[in-house]
Amino acid sequence: xxxxxxxxxxxxxxxxxxxxxxxxxxxxxxxxxxxxxxxxxxxxxxxxxxxxxxxxxxxxxxxxxxxxxxxxxxxxxxxxxxxxxxxxxxxxxxxxxxxxxxxxxxxxxxxxxxxxxxxxxxxxxxxxxxxxxxxxxxxxxxxxxxxxxxxxxxxxxxxxxx
Amino acid sequence: xxxxxxxxxxxxxxxxxxxxxxxxxxxxxxxxxxxxxxxxxxxxxxxxxxxxxxxxxxxxxxxxxxxxxxxxxxxxxxxxxxxxxxxxxxxxxxxxxxxxxxxxxxxxxxxxxxxxxxxxxxxxxxxxxxxxxxxxxxxxxxxxxxxxxxxxxxxxxxxxxxxxxxxxxxxxxxxxxxxxxxxxxxxxxxxxxxxxxxxxxxxxxxxxxxxxxxxxxxxxxxxxxxxxxxxxxxxxxxxxxxxxxxxxxxxxxxxxxxxxxxxxxxxxxxxxxxxxxxxxxxxxxxxxxxxxxxxxxxxxxxxx
Numbered sequence: 001x002x003x004x005x006x007x008x009x010x011x012x013x014x015x016x017x018x019x020x021x022x023x024x025x026x027x028x029x030x031x032x033x034x035x036x037x038x039x040x041x042x043x044x045x046x047x048x049x050x051x052x053x054x055x056x057x058x059x060x061x062x063x064x065x066x067x068x069x070x071x072x073x074x075x076x077x078x079x080x081x082x083x084x085x086x087x088x089x090x091x092x093x094x095x096x097x098x099x100x101x102x103x104x105x106x107x108x109x110x111x112x113x114x115x116x117x118x119x120x121x122x123x124x125x126x127x128x129x130x131x132x133x134x135x136x137x138x139x140x141x142x143x144x145x146x147x148x149x150x151x152x153x154x155x156x157x158x159x160x161x162x
Numbered sequence: 163x164x165x166x167x168x169x170x171x172x173x174x175x176x177x178x179x180x181x182x183x184x185x186x187x188x189x190x191x192x193x194x195x196x197x198x199x200x201x202x203x204x205x206x207x208x209x210x211x212x213x214x215x216x217x218x219x220x221x222x223x224x225x226x227x228x229x230x231x232x233x234x235x236x237x238x239x240x241x242x243x244x245x246x247x248x249x250x251x252x253x254x255x256x257x258x259x260x261x262x263x264x265x266x267x268x269x270x271x272x273x274x275x276x277x278x279x280x281x282x283x284x285x286x287x288x289x290x291x292x293x294x295x296x297x298x299x300x301x302x303x304x305x306x307x308x309x310x311x312x313x314x315x316x317x318x319x320x321x322x323x324x325x326x327x328x329x330x331x332x333x334x335x336x337x338x339x340x341x342x343x344x345x346x347x348x349x350x351x352x353x354x355x356x357x358x359x360x361x362x363x364x365x366x367x368x369x370x371x372x373x374x375x376x377x378x379x380x381x382x383x384x385x386x387x388x389x390x391x392x393x394x395x396x397x398x399x400x401x402x403x404x405x406x407x408x409x410x411x412x413x414x415x416x417x418x419x420x421x422x423x424x425x426x427x428x429x430x431x432x433x434x435x436x437x438x439x440x441x442x443x444x445x446x447x448x449x450x451x452x453x454x455x456x457x458x459x460x461x462x463x464x465x466x
Contacts, residue, residue, distance in 0.1 A: 030224045031271050042263040052225070052271075082269040112342050113226040113362055116350055120359040121233060132239045133232050136275045136293065139251060141259040149256050150398075153307070153454045156264070159398035 025058040027068060027083040034082035035143070036074060040065035043147035047076040055086065216339045219327040224291075227327060228271035231291030233362070234326065234369050238279075238287060238295055241374070245280035245298050245465075253461035254278060254314075257307060258294060261315040264396040266389070267322040274318065284411070285422030287373045288317040290326040297422065301465055303410050307458040308403035308450050312394050316404065319389030325382040329372045330365050337361055377426030384428070384436055391440045400450045401441050408434045 029050045037044040040062055048070065050056065056068040056078065065077050122130065150156040222230070258276040262268055274292040279285070282299040289295075294317045304310045320326065338361045341354055350358060372378050378386075391401040411423070411430040427433070441447065 031269050031273075032225075032228070034269060042268065079269055081267050111345055111350075112223060113229040113338070113358075115229070116355065117359055117362050118229055118233065120355050121362055124359065124363075128233070128236045128240050130232065130236045132244055132277070133235045133293070136235070136277050137272055139255050139275055140273075141256050145256060146260065146263070149260060153398075153457070154451045155260065155398035155454075159448060 026086040027056050027058050027066060027078070028086050029054045029056070029078075029082060030084045031082045034078055036068070036070065036076035036078060038076060040067075040077040042079070043143040043150070044077070046143065048072075048074055050078065050082075056083070216343075217336065218332065219324060219330055219335065221339070222327055222335070224271040227324075228291045230327070230362075230365060230369070231289040231293050233366050234289035234373070235293040235295075237366060237370050238289065238373070239277070242279040242281050242283075242295075242297070245278040247278070247464045250461055250464040251276075251278065253457075254296065254310075257311050258314040258318070261311050261393050261397050261399070262292070262318050265315070265318045265322050265393045267318075270321065274321070276314065283422040284424065285426075286313055286317050288320040288326065289373070290321065290324070290369070292318075292321050294318070294321070298465060300423070301462070303407065304458075304462075305406065305455075306403070306450060307454040308394075308400045309407050310403075310458065311397065311399045312390050312401065312403035313407060315393040315397075315399075316386045316390040318393060319386035320378070320382070322389060322393075323382070323385055325378050325386070326369045326373070328382070329378065330368045334361050334364050334368070338365075373426070375426070380428045384433070387433055387437050388440055391437060391444075395444060395448060398448045400448050401437075401444070402447070403450075404437055405434060405441065408437065 029052055032052050034050050035046040036048040036050055036056075038047055039045075050070070054070075056070050059067040059069055059075065061067070061080075064080050066080060066083065067075065068078055069075050118130075122128070151158045254276045255274075259274055262274045270292040272291065274294065276294045276296065278301065279295050279297045281297050283297050284299045284303060286294070286296045286300055294314065296313065296317075300313065301310070304313070338358060341358050341361070345351075345354055377383070387404065390404050394401045394403065408430045412434065414424070414430075
């Protein structure tokens, strides 16, 4: 009897770990930077900035948004277009969230069309000017500006129709 | 009886453990691959994996799309001068980002950015990743914010549906993925880098040809119009803004009709017919607001 219950306990433990690991879904930030937001809205206040490659744990989802928890334990919302679902999430059990790599990450890790390729391209094409591309990237619209623009213009949730 | 029950329990425990351990080994193997030098057979195996993982435009990563978009943009900017006005640039960027957050793809690698080109040509172009260009000639044809938003939403639609990346010849991608998959070092060696840069140039050529010379496939233009109606309406803009703009293109007798958007887009009449159907199928159509037209007019004073 003693033996039997020990086995039962072991089996249950293994199963529980297995299920917990399956349920906990890890998401990876796939854009250069995205905001962890207080509410599921683009103009919501920012709690933290998440960088490319950072892993977060999905808690729940709602109309294109994921409620997530960061490795520092911060909870907030990220938009689904800024993250991808991590493969092999099963392995979250024995490694910390940050040290994991999936097969496609290995194939891609910092490779592909990247800065190095751009530098080589620039060296071959001095007639192509990247200066304006960099200036273009500096134009940023803040969440506050977005909210004011929507509100003033009666757009989005501030519109009469919606 | 008890013994056989025990057997079942033990074996199921073993199976579960094996599954978990094998998963862990995949993980360790994957990590090891990234660290160690590889034999040629291992390399082949990696290439096979890389091939299995990446074989079409949909497998281009966000970061790669960004670098392709940067170079396509640099090419466009090398062809046209930039219209420099901070206030107008801010306005165009805020209208563009507003429709982008109501699009099917609000976030891209480095976000959406909009630039005005200083030419009388009537044109708008979108490079992969969210770099969007609109000419002074096109801006002059807009009467209000809803019209401008409809045009920017059409361009956001091209980015959202990855029409630029879809224009890349598949053989180029297969070649690129092969080289990328073979590379095990952190940086590309000179030979690989040269090969990959040549493919990169050809990819830019594929996209630039469509954007500037021939235009996207008609179906992509109709799709971008459809998305413009969808994203615009979701934002709260009157989707008839797109129709108003297309109407100005219909009976155009100016020199502009041989260039830019006229050359690279299907006829205005065909587009109007399709867009009308889209608009008519909507349950509710947002109305234009004077407050938007007023701020549009204030911003456009900077165009002169």
